[in-house]
Amino acid sequence: MLWLCLYLLAVGVVVFFLYSRGIAVSKSIRAILYVFYPGKNTDRVTLESCTGWTRHVGRFCESRVYEFAFHGHLTRGNVDVILLDKKKRQLLKLNQQNPAGKVEVDKKKQYYLLWEYYGATGKCELSW
Numbered sequence: 001m002l003w004l005c006l007y008l009l010a011v012g013v014v015v016f017f018l019y020s021r022g023i024a025v026s027k028s029i030r031a032i033l034y035v036f037y038p039g040k041n042t043d044r045v046t047l048e049s050c051t052g053w054t055r056h057v058g059r060f061c062e063s064r065v066y067e068f069a070f071h072g073h074l075t076r077g078n079v080d081v082i083l084l085d086k087k088k089r090q091l092l093k094l095n096q097q098n099p100a101g102k103v104e105v106d107k108k109k110q111y112y113l114l115w116e117y118y119g120a121t122g123k124c125e126l127s128w
Helices: 001-022
Strands: 026-030 033-038 042-058 066-086 090-094 100-105 112-126
Touching: 042 066, 090 100
Parallel strands: none
Antiparallel strands: 026 042, 033 042, 042 112, 066 090, 066 100, 066 112
16 A cells, blocks of 8 residues: 555646646546647647647746747647746737737746647748
8 A cells, every 4th residue: 555655646746747847737628639749949730620728838938938830731620829927927928810929028937838729720830
């Protein structure tokens, strides 16, 4: 029983470490196809009939004003990408109607990138 508790604790620590570094992703989606590639300066996603959300920690190497650009090649549905601060307050919202924006980022603070999908099919990219 002790070994099981230690194992679960170790797994929890590893998952927390990966999530806090922006490597692990939390999501709640329903889709026929969903492929998400979080990157250092770019996130990419390929979707087929996707509804739901994906969230991960944004990794920013330096404190400066970042310019975000959303490129959506959707055949159906909508996708919103939202930059949140540590308290989950919205700093920027991008989509096909509003594809670019600038935000000042402090590398010492934590930020989240939240992708929201509304029956979306196609490919999207967010770069900064």
